[in-house]
Structures are given as C-alpha cells and as structure tokens.
Amino acid sequence: MSTSGRRETLSRVRVLAAAIAQADADGLESLNMRGLAHELGVVPMALYKHVANKEDLLDGMIELVVGEIEATARTGRWKQDVRARILAARRSLQRHPWSRAVLESRSAMTPAMLAYLNGLTGLFLDGGLSADLTHHVMHALGNRMWGFSQELFAATPPTDPSFNTQKDELPMRFPHLAAIARAAMHPDRPSQGGPGCDDQAEFEFALDLLLDGMETLHAQNWTSIA
Amino acid sequence: MSTSGRRETLSRVRVLAAAIAQADADGLESLNMRGLAHELGVVPMALYKHVANKEDLLDGMIELVVGEIEATARTGRWKQDVRARILAARRSLQRHPWSRAVLESRSAMTPAMLAYLNGLTGLFLDGGLSADLTHHVMHALGNRMWGFSQELFAATPPTDPSFNTQKDELPMRFPHLAAIARAAMHPDRPSQGGPGCDDQAEFEFALDLLLDGMETLHAQNWTSIA
DNA sequence: ACCTGAACACCGTTCAAGT
DNA sequence: ACCTGAACACCGTTCAAGT
Numbered sequence: 001m002s003t004s005g006r007r008e009t010l011s012r013v014r015v016l017a018a019a020i021a022q023a024d025a026d027g028l029e030s031l032n033m034r035g036l037a038h039e040l041g042v043v044p045m046a047l048y049k050h051v052a053n054k055e056d057l058l059d060g061m062i063e064l065v066v067g068e069i070e071a072t073a074r075t076g077r078w079k080q081d082v083r084a085r086i087l088a089a090r091r092s093l094q095r096h097p098w099s100r101a102v103l104e105s106r107s108a109m110t111p112a113m114l115a116y117l118n119g120l121t122g123l124f125l126d127g128g129l130s131a132d133l134t135h136h137v138m139h140a141l142g143n144r145m146w147g148f149s150q151e152l153f154a155a156t157p158p159t160d161p162s163f164n165t166q167k168d169e170l171p172m173r174f175p176h177l178a179a180i181a182r183a184a185m186h187p188d189r190p191s192q193g194g195p196g197c198d199d200q201a202e203f204e205f206a207l208d209l210l211l212d213g214m215e216t217l218h219a220q221n222w223t224s225i226a
Numbered sequence: 227m228s229t230s231g232r233r234e235t236l237s238r239v240r241v242l243a244a245a246i247a248q249a250d251a252d253g254l255e256s257l258n259m260r261g262l263a264h265e266l267g268v269v270p271m272a273l274y275k276h277v278a279n280k281e282d283l284l285d286g287m288i289e290l291v292v293g294e295i296e297a298t299a300r301t302g303r304w305k306q307d308v309r310a311r312i313l314a315a316r317r318s319l320q321r322h323p324w325s326r327a328v329l330e331s332r333s334a335m336t337p338a339m340l341a342y343l344n345g346l347t348g349l350f351l352d353g354g355l356s357a358d359l360t361h362h363v364m365h366a367l368g369n370r371m372w373g374f375s376q377e378l379f380a381a382t383p384p385t386d387p388s389f390n391t392q393k394d395e396l397p398m399r400f401p402h403l404a405a406i407a408r409a410a411m412h413p414d415r416p417s418q419g420g421p422g423c424d425d426q427a428e429f430e431f432a433l434d435l436l437l438d439g440m441e442t443l444h445a446q447n448w449t450s451i452a
Numbered sequence: 453a454c455c456t457g458a459a460c461a462c463c464g465t466t467c468a469a470g471t
Numbered sequence: 472a473c474c475t476g477a478a479c480a481c482c483g484t485t486c487a488a489g490t
Contacts, residue, residue, distance in 0.1 A: 032481090034482080034483085044456095045455080045484085049455095101330075101331070103378065114400050115399075115400070117403055118400035118401070121402035121405075125405060125406075131405045131406045131408065132406075134406050134409075135406035135410050139431065140428075140432035140435050144368070150365070150367075150369045152329065173341075176351055177343060181361075183356070183360075183361050184361050202366075205450075209436060209440070210435060213436070214435070216438075258462090260462090260463080270465090271466095271474080280464065455488105455489085456487100458488090460484085461482100462481100462483085462484100463482065464480095464481085464482100465481100466477105466479070467476105468477090469477090471475095
C-alpha cells in the first residue's frame with residue numbers, strides 16, 4: 001500500500017515500456033489493456049490516465065523505439081552515411097519484431113518518426129542530391145528505410161486446405177520457384193528469413209541496389225521534369 | 227424459405243465475394259463475421275461451413291484478389307515484361323485498399339500467391355538471369371512486387387498530443403523534409419498519396435530504379451559468391 | 453475531485469439443444 | 472446428421488457509484 005513498496009508510481013513511459021516488454025516477449029497479439037494493467041499491478045482504468053486509448057499506446061511504443069535509433073556518425077560520403085543510418089534503424093527495429101506491423105498500421109507521423117525522416121533526408125541533401133531527386137529516392141526507399149526486410153516473399157509455402165498435394169508436387173507446379181530455392185541452398189549459409197536465405201545479406205543487397213541506382217541518377221543530374 | 231427466393235445457396239466464393247465487397251466498401255475494420263452473415267442473410271454460424279475461421283476468410287479473400295492479377299503478354303524483353311506484370315498486380319490490388327494489410331499479415335503462401343511469384347520468377351529466368359541473381363532480385367523487389375506503394379513515408383504529419391505547435395513551426399523543426407516537400411509542390415501535379423505526390427509516378431520511379439539496377443548487375447554477370 | 457469496480461457494447465467461436 | 476440460437480470467453484472503453 002505504501003509508495004515504497006514494489007509498486008512504483010505509474011507514468012506514461014512506464015506504461016509504454018511495459019507494453020514494449022510484453023510485445024517483445026509474447027507478441028503483439030498478446031498485448032491488451034487488461035493484461036498490461038495486471039502486469040503493472042494496477043486496475044485497467046488506471047492506464048487511461050497515461051494513454052488516451054490503445055491506439056495512443058501503440059503510437060507511444062513506436063515513438064520510444066524509433067527514438068532509440070542511433071544517430072550514426074557521418075563520413076561526408078552520402079551513400080555510406082545513408083547506408084549506415086538505415087542499418088542502424090534496422091538494428092533498433094529488429095529488436096522488436098512487432099514494430100513493423102505497428103509502424104505500418106500508423107496513419108499519422110510521430111515526432112520521432114519525422115525526426116528520423118528529416119535526418120535521413122538531410123544526408124541526401126547534404127550529399128548534393130537535388131531536392132527533387134531526394135524526394136523521389138525517399139519514396140523509392142519506402143519502408144526499407146526502417147530496415148525491414150520485405151519478408152512476404154520468404155513466407156512459408158504450404159498449409160492450404162485445397163493444397164492436397166505431396167510436397168514433392170510443389171516443384172512441379174512452381175518450377176521457377178524451385179529453381180531459385182535450389183540456388184539459395186547451394187552455399188552453406190545460416191538459414192534465416194526464408195529457406196536457406198541470409199536475411200541480413202538480402203537486405204543489404206536490396207539496399208545497395210537502390211543506393212547504387214540513386215548514385216547513377218545523381219551523376220546524370222536526373223530531374224523529374226524530363 | 228424456398229430456395230427460389232432472393233436467398234441463393236451459400237458457397238465459399240459467395241462468402242468470400244461478400245467479404246471483399248464489405249471490405250472494399252467500408253474498410254477492413256468493418257469486416258466481421260456477424261455483419262458478414264447478416265449481409266448474406268444467414269446466421270453467423272452458417273459461415274463456418276464454408277470458412278474455417280476468420281483467418282481462413284482473409285486467406286480466401288486474398289486468394290481471389292491475387293488470382294485476378296492479369297497474366298500480361300510477354301515481349302521477350304524481361305525488364306519490360308516484369309514491369310508490365312508488376313503494374314498489372316498493382317492495378318488489381320489497388321482496387322482493394324485492404325489487400326496490402328491482409329497480404330502482409332499472412333504468414334503462409336496460398337496457391338495463387340505462389341503462382342504469381344512463380345510467374346514473375348520465370349520472367350527473370352527466361353530473360354537469362356541466373357537463378358542466383360533472380361533469387362536476390364526477387365528479395366530486392368520485396369512487397370513492391372505486388373504493386374504497393376510504400377505509403378508510410380507519405381503519411382500525414384501531425385495530430386500528436388505533445389505536438390503543441392503551430393503548423394508553421396514544422397518547417398523549422400524538420401527543414402530537410404520541408405525542402406523536399408517544396409520540391410514536390412512545384413509542378414502542377416495531381417495530389418495523391420502524399421502532399422503533392424503523384425503516387426503512380428513515384429511507384430514507377432522506384433520500380434524502374436530497381437529494374438535498371440538489376441539489369442546492370444546482370445550485364446556484369448553478378449554472383450552472390452563473390 | 454479522484455479512483456475504481458461493474459457494466460456496456462462489441463468481438464470470434466463453442467456448444468448443446470432442438471429439428 | 473444437420474442446423475441454429477444461446478452462451479462463452481474474451482476484448483476496449485464507458486460510466487456511475489463510491490471515497
């Protein structure tokens with residue numbers, strides 16, 4: 001009952017931190033207001049003093065996580081700096097597997113998100129890219145600017161009811177997929193993200209592909225009003 | 227009561243079609259089993275004869291929508307063929323604004339998704355790209371292969387409680403974002419997807435950036451075991 | 453004025469009672 | 472055996488009754 005017990009006084013960041021811990025531990029679908037309140041040793045309604053509702057809770061969680069993205073040191077070479085910054089974002093957000101779904105479900109920007117976007121944009125502009133090109137390459141980066149892999153392609157194939165098929169039949173029906181899956185198997189790589197795929201390597205491949213393309217456009221003095 | 231009334235006999239595709247219509251009309255969050263049953267003039271439990279549960283319903287909706295992607299004609303030039311196929315996917319999925327969220331929430335592939343992936347992969351392989359490179363470029367395409375814009379960057383800025391700020395203060399806090407927003411304003415473009423952004427143009431810019439980069443790698447006989 | 457338990461309005465889905 | 476209404480086990484959130 002006393003304030004000196006194991007019960008600390010509630011605050012918004014304490015609520016958000018507990019929510020993050022819960023989502024980290026048991027997944028986003030396990031996060032609910034009642035359980036979160038129980039975890040904090042308070043009655044559910046007590047949470048609503050610190051968050052307006054569940055949407056606000058999710059906004060706050062993202063705000064904290066995005067705010068932790070490391071402001072990487074700058075070398076003056078924009079391509080390297082952008083690369084480092086995005087890989088830093090990836091390190092931060094990968095620690096919270098739920099962050100991708102929550103980020104993508106947000107409809108409004110938070111200050112920390114805007115700050116990250118502003119910083120990334122500044123790296124391009126300071127590198128000499130025009131505002132026009134920078135605007136376009138920011139769009140081209142898309143959600144990859146947060147360091148997410150686009151894991152949909154790597155999702156597991158089967159478990160469909162109408163799929164009453166031996167797994168041996170899959171290569172017959174989808175021979176091209178089988179071919180590239182075989183190619184990915186060849187090297188003895190750590191299997192992660194997909195069958196035989198190195199998720200980090202795939203991410204960096206895609207990022208470098210984009211960055212190199214941007215560099216080429218910049219060198220060509222690309223403009224949208226062609 | 228008679229089967230000749232306005233009540234047609236229920237089937238899986240009729241359930242799925244009604245669910246798609248509902249999500250198209252009022253958004254994904256408005257889709258629920260009870261309301262869907264009401265719409266179809268049946269009792270909620272009747273749906274469970276045709277879909278195992280709500281997850282299965284969502285799987286089926288995606289299956290139908292992805293199955294409608296046009297199998298575009300082939301010219302023999304892989305870059306052009308991939309471009310056309312992806313823009314066809316975009317046309318199909320853009321008709322259903324909920325499809326992005328549902329697709330990305332799926333953890334297992336459905337047959338129609340595998341068929342689309344297999345077809346797209348085949349365009350690269352038939353174009354002469356190695357299985358190794360094709361595997362990597364499929365990852366690099368990521369969810370853009372479905373034609374989604376990565377709209378997170380274009381989300382609306384404000385509506386944060388701690389953001390007690392005149393909107394005039396935003397350019398001061400995020401000058402780089404203001405600079406590229408100004409650049410996007412310049413031409414008299416149809417505003418869509420973001421402030422002053424042409425969503426379709428941005429999508430094609432990013433797609434072409436990727437395709438051109440892939441072409442360069444292919445010309446260089448790129449391999450992952452460098 | 454503040455806190456909080458019960459209650460409300462929803463869900464997806466189970467289950468048992470009816471036919 | 473099949474269908475279906477009621478019920479169950481959850482939600483997020485409101486609200487009114489306590490202090």
